[in-house]
Amino acid sequence: MSLYIEQIEQLVLLQRLDTEAQELEKSLRDMPEQLAGLKGKFVGLERQMGQVRERINLLEEQKSRIEHEIEEDSAKVKRSKNKLMMVENTKEYHAMMREMDTLEKMNRIREEERVSLLEELAEQNEQAAGLAERIAELRSEIDAQEDGLKADMAAKEKRLAELRKQKAKACECIPDPIMDRFEFIRGRLDNPIVVSVTDAICNGCHIRIPPQIFIEIQKGEQILSCPNCQRIIYWDNHFRASKDGDQDGRPRAAVEEAD
C-alpha cells in the first residue's frame, strides 16, 4: 500500500473517530441539561399544586363557615316556629313571620352558595389529583434518569478517552501540514472534513472539481483539498481498487465512510 493510500485511510479513520467523539461530547453536554429541564418542570408542577391546595383550603373554610351559618339560622327558624305556637297577638305574630321569612330567604341564598362551593371544590380536587399523578410520574422519571445518568456518562467518558487515544494514533502517520489543514477546516465546516470524490464530484459540497485537480487526485501522490469547500478529498476508486488486494478491511471501511 502506498504511503498516500495509508495516509488517506488514517484520515478517514480519524474522521470517523472524530465524528463519534463529537457526538459523545454533545450528548455529555445535553444529558445534564435534559435532567435540569425535567427538574424545572417538576418545580413548576409543585408550585401549581401549592396554588391548587391553597384554593382548596380556602374553599373548605368558606364551606364550613356557610354550613355553620345555615345550621345556626335553621335552629333559629325552628325556635321561632315553636314560639309562634304560643304567640297571642297578631302584631307579634306578623313580626315573627317576617323574621322567619328573612332567615329562610338568607338560608336559600347560602344554600346556593354552598352548592357552587361544592362544585368548585370538586373541580379543584380533580385538578389536584391530576397534578399529583403527573408529579409522581415526573419524580420517577427524574429518579430513573439520575440513576442512569451517572453510569451512562461514565461509559461515555470512557469511550471518549479511548477515541482520543485512537485519534492520536491515527494522527501519527499523517503529516503535520495535513493535520493542520484538518484542524483548520474542522473549526469552520460541518462534518465530514475528509470526503471522497465520485466521478469528479466532491461528496462534501457536491460540486464538480476542476479537471486538472481530478487528474491530480487520480495519481494518488498528494493529499488535496476541494477548491470549493476546502475539505480534504480522495478518489473513491483508489479504495475500491485496493479492496481486493487488502485483507485487513480498512479500505472497505474507508469507502463506506465516504458515502
Ligand SMILES: [Zn+2]
Ligand atoms: Zn467540496
